[in-house]
Amino acid sequence: MSKGWTKNDIGDLTGKVIIVTGANSGLGYETCLALAEKNASVVLAVRNLNKGLEAIDKIKAIVPHANCHAMQLDLNDLASIREFVHQFKARYTSLSILINNAGIMASSYQQTKDGFESQVGINYLGHFALTGLLLDLLIKTPNSRVVSVGSLIAHKTKPQFHNFKGSKSTKPLKYYGESKLACMMFAKELQYRFRLSNISTKSIASHPGISQTKLFARGSRKLSKKLMRVSLNFVGQRAESGAYPILYAATDPSIRGGEYIGPDGRGGSKGEPTELEILDELYSEHVASNLWKLSETLTGVKYKFKSK
Template sequence: MSQWTTNDIPDLRGKVALVTGGNSGLGKETVQALAARGAHVILAARNPERGEKAREEVLQSVPDASIKFMQLDLASQAAIREFAASFLETHQRLDLLFNNAGVMAIPRHETKDGFEMQFGTNHLGHFALTGLLLPLLLATPKSRVVTTSSMARAMGRVNLDDLQSQKGYTRWSAYGQSKRANLLFAFELQRRLAATSTETISVAAHPGYAHTNLQSTSATLSNSNLELWFYEKFGAFVGQPAAMGALPQLYAGLSSDIHGGELVGPGGFSSMRGHPRVETKAQREYDRPTAERLWDASIELTGVDYAQLQQNQPSSI
């Protein structure tokens, strides 16, 4: 496992994968790796021009790739519902859902539904998308949901009394909250899936310190030249390319050693770089009472109730 690479990805012909944020960074690397092994990949992104450009670039590297672009704005619950309805109408299976897209440490903005942008996009957007696609996931044998968290989860806590950071906002604590929410969601979803007879599993992953456009975008939008300098100098020393940063989520989605409820990250220095490994202590971060309250709050905020999953679970859950 310590040296797992894309060369270890099995033949994926006949499989269908959906990657959010597939137009750049970790998402684009994930799309390319899946397509190279024969999967039919849906590259989901908010910007059509960037999405189509990314699709064309992957096709240049993998000429026979089966890739479809679909527009998805995770900052709009209406857009998510529209996307899910279209996806369910046009696809008969979904083997792999990579909840990869995200925004990082930006000045306070709100989604179209009035949610704080980072929490609304990174967590609520993927919570709604997963729930709306759940019937197809449950109907697909051995399907997996991989949700991308971050090392930044350590600097955030889920403030159930102020999920939208209305009482006070700092961009890094809000980002940390969203990434901790991603982890709690992945673990709580696995707990609920495990209580049913389904073969679908939920796994979390994080890229360590991977060079993507998130860092420069965060610094630029926040007018922080110091942060930009820090990313350029520090990142070059301890970070790793996006292709390496994508390996943990690919491993989480494709390795036969994954059974559900794991967190996969880089196995090198301080989990910031290296080949993927399961972080065995990650389950200590699973706070079930908080995860359950977050789950209930997410249902209330999005209107997506995971009814099909709940119907198959004992009332004691």
């Protein structure tokens, strides 16, 4: 891994079609901006189409040649995910990189349209379904990748993936941790299944450390928002740098598949993207395989690993 990696190290991405979920703000926006600068064809998968179009205007003000397109995707609803995939396949014949970035944190107890606790449903199950429905396109696109976004909080989370409906009495952060750990386990398990089926698509996990985005303010109560902003400025990094582990996982030629990329600084809250070992310690074949089966049952999306 080269020292001092920045988005300027990304090579030319002409001809690559890339989907970024949660693309209108924070890390997703910064990721799209960097990919557009390198000539990728970027699909901003957004819950609110107007916000997606505003994000494209912002990108085009910086990168006039940007090739960006906004498409509606609500990860809160399996029907919306299916519709997104349907529309995407009608328009594109390849998919080089899928970046499963969208997320919510510590929101008060709610269920998704399909009855999952909302953080687990949006952050994990929605992306599980999305990836499964796009799998054929990923498999047939040479050198394709899937990037999942985890979190530091998941490093200390126990894998208890059994109650995805949730309950009011459980602390919201517990579900956030579980949802992010599930994303990381999924990334490892997906890579394992690609290798087993002799498929060259790569799956990589990443985490952004602590990054200055709207994520924390959205989840917290109004009173703590100011405090949150001050502490974020102190311990966190700018959203642009927070996107580097995602961008590195998505584009660096050294990636083999199965890595976990995060910031190299003290405590992992900021720094340059580096390969981390902790996911190998957290990963359990047994747990990941059970999680996979449960996710297929809950979403109704069965993965078909057919090589080209």
